[in-house]
Amino acid sequence: MPRVLVVGGGPAGASLAFLLARRGIETTLIERQRDFAREFRGEVLMPSGLEAIDQMGLAAEFEGVETREMQNFELYMNAKRCVSVELQPGAVDGRLPAAVSQPGMLEMLVAEAGKHTCFELVRGASVMGVIWTGGRVSGVRVRSDRGERRINADIVIGADGRASAVRKQTGMHVRHAEPPMDIVWGKLPCPPNFRGVRGYLGRGHLVIAYRSWDDQLQLGWVILKGTFGEIRGRGVEHWITEVAKLVTPDLAAHLRTYAYAVAKPFLLDSASDCVESWSKPGALVIGDAAHTMSPVGGQGLNVALRDAIVTANHLVPLLHAPSLDTKALDKALVAIERERMAEIAPIQRLQAIPPRLVLNRAWWGEPLRNLLGHFVSTSIGQRIAMSRISIFTEGMTDVTLEV
Numbered sequence: 001m002p003r004v005l006v007v008g009g010g011p012a013g014a015s016l017a018f019l020l021a022r023r024g025i026e027t028t029l030i031e032r033q034r035d036f037a038r039e040f041r042g043e044v045l046m047p048s049g050l051e052a053i054d055q056m057g058l059a060a061e062f063e064g065v066e067t068r069e070m071q072n073f074e075l076y077m078n079a080k081r082c083v084s085v086e087l088q089p090g091a092v093d094g095r096l097p098a099a100v101s102q103p104g105m106l107e108m109l110v111a112e113a114g115k116h117t118c119f120e121l122v123r124g125a126s127v128m129g130v131i132w133t134g135g136r137v138s139g140v141r142v143r144s145d146r147g148e149r150r151i152n153a154d155i156v157i158g159a160d161g162r163a164s165a166v167r168k169q170t171g172m173h174v175r176h177a178e179p180p181m182d183i184v185w186g187k188l189p190c191p192p193n194f195r196g197v198r199g200y201l202g203r204g205h206l207v208i209a210y211r212s213w214d215d216q217l218q219l220g221w222v223i224l225k226g227t228f229g230e231i232r233g234r235g236v237e238h239w240i241t242e243v244a245k246l247v248t249p250d251l252a253a254h255l256r257t258y259a260y261a262v263a264k265p266f267l268l269d270s271a272s273d274c275v276e277s278w279s280k281p282g283a284l285v286i287g288d289a290a291h292t293m294s295p296v297g298g299q300g301l302n303v304a305l306r307d308a309i310v311t312a313n314h315l316v317p318l319l320h321a322p323s324l325d326t327k328a329l330d331k332a333l334v335a336i337e338r339e340r341m342a343e344i345a346p347i348q349r350l351q352a353i354p355p356r357l358v359l360n361r362a363w364w365g366e367p368l369r370n371l372l373g374h375f376v377s378t379s380i381g382q383r384i385a386m387s388r389i390s391i392f393t394e395g396m397t398d399v400t401l402e403v
Contacts, residue, residue: 005155011287011301011304012286012289015052017110017119025316027113030122036103047095067101069097080373099213137156158290177273191217191251205222219262278333299347
């Protein structure tokens, strides 16, 4: 039986490893950290991502993961509400978007994969390099506190994030489309009646607020790239004071009251990129390793799960064949990229628009934002806005688990 080596225990890697192990394929998952008990910012599951969980047959197991549903979306321009919509359940699973405990979800995925004897999880191991045999990737060298070892495989899947070792070690070239922004994240107690997601635009700023899976208020302040040093130097209270100027009075008062309880602000160095070719002979990258998504629209977690489904659809039949056809395998890797780019490319183009509009400091920027705010408050504008929102919530292509 062929062996698959998956590098990276994030959403793409853990879900793909589960799908392969469930189909009886020898699968080794390498995770750099010893556990998943760390901060994640990609914690929003859209209906497209929830549908992916259901298709994997994990709906019952997912019930044990902490989540908080998002019931509505409100958009404010200069603290004046211009859009207020009730979010609609997914067309397939009937569920609302939700903030999810990513550590809880990942532990669930590897626990379910571990029920199959063909699955091995290697924690606390870093990839030092890939192994090449006859022009093909045939495994990796990893290092842990037990020393260095070689792990051989018929195919190596890099799902190891934006700093992917597999991507780097195989010489894959990346196209960068950097949005001109970073995001400062922080958590504080959540107001009791906070039901969904709020976005505040104005004066060249964007503030995002939603109830997180742990019942905290997740607060994100979009800033111009490279300006975090000044903000950090002035301390948390200054940061909260500045954010309070951009939001509605009710939230501003809450922020000032709980400024003392804000966790240390965390800077997310926003990135948007895509590998020009996701594969080399014997190797493939998926998830953030293939296409780092901008935070706009909460897409990273969802497209990662959908990457895993498409990858499993193409690989499982070949890995179950009486003998492994490496030429057919390499063609399948190219087909995976082609199928997924039909969704990834247009979503990344849509994600690039809001930062350029919101952070524009030209003299005409604020009049344009005010005009946009007026337009989206009209019936026509709201219909257009909802059509764009549905792309982020439902996805752009049909992704169905077939294996």
